[in-house]
Amino acid sequence: MLKHADIWRAIDRLAQRHGLSASGLAKRGGLDPTTFNKSKRTTPDGKLRWPSTESIAKVLEATGSSFTEFVSLTGDGVAGAAGAGMAGALQRVPVIGYAQAGNEGYFDDAGYPVGNGWDELEFPQMADPHAYALEVSGDSMEPVYRDGDIIIVSPTASLRKGDRVVVRTKGGEVMAKQLARQTATKVELISLNRAHPDRSLTMPEIAWIARIMWASQ
Known part of the structure; x- marks a missing residue:
């Protein structure tokens, strides 16, 4: 099961893959620059806040990435960061x-x-x-x-x-x-x-x- 940290990890890695910060990735997707900021990942009272499927879809389209590529970036090892070698996971x-x-x-x-x-x-x-x-x-x-x-x-x-x-x-x-x-x-x-x-x-x-x-x- 995908966890909160997995999804945000994939967003950060997608940004890095394209030479962007999380804020830069959001801007490229036509989103508010603060959409993926660290402060937006939890609510003020500590509850987990998930990115919307719409926001993920926009940045995938903007970067020419597929959903399969995105989920391959969720792993917590080096292979996940590289976007390769994930077949076993x-x-x-x-x-x-x-x-x-x-x-x-x-x-x-x-x-x-x-x-x-x-x-x-x-x-x-x-x-x-x-x-x-x-x-x-x-x-x-x-x-x-x-x-x-x-x-x-x-x-x-x-x-x-x-x-x-x-x-x-x-x-x-x-x-x-x-x-x-x-x-x-x-x-x-x-x-x-x-x-x-x-x-x-x-x-x-x-x-x-x-x-x-x-x-x-």
Whole structure:
């Protein structure tokens, strides 16, 4: 699982690779120069503050870098800093289309992807060997996730209130929401796009629920 320090390490290394400071990288991406400052990485009361996927997408575009290159910079060793030699620290995850996720035959009863023939991408090694990527389609998750974004999903990650999750119903409906509350009998979900309704599902209605670990634009 990617940690707060991993993401900020990758941003610093991306800046260094292009001969920039963190402030210079932000400016090149058309962002406020203070976006990646050390002081912006935690809140005044000490809570961790994460960079937005939008800000990362902008600096990747501005530097001509790919998401795979970015995640290769998250390692804490010299190899990570060099952007090379990371093969042992990466795992290949299948990329599943959003429409596929609602069809029979793509997941087992536990919500793990099955079969093969999908596209794959490399991602830093996680505790969950069943992790997969889901390609967003449509506008139901805007502005948090947009059409074409890639979401990294972990079926085995523990769930907490406030987590963003992907839920598949037994009827084949797939949705990405924010977890508001989970009890032994039902799950209450908040829509990321406020133009779409919140949902309350009983446990018998749910095929599986998985935590969103990371997203790329």
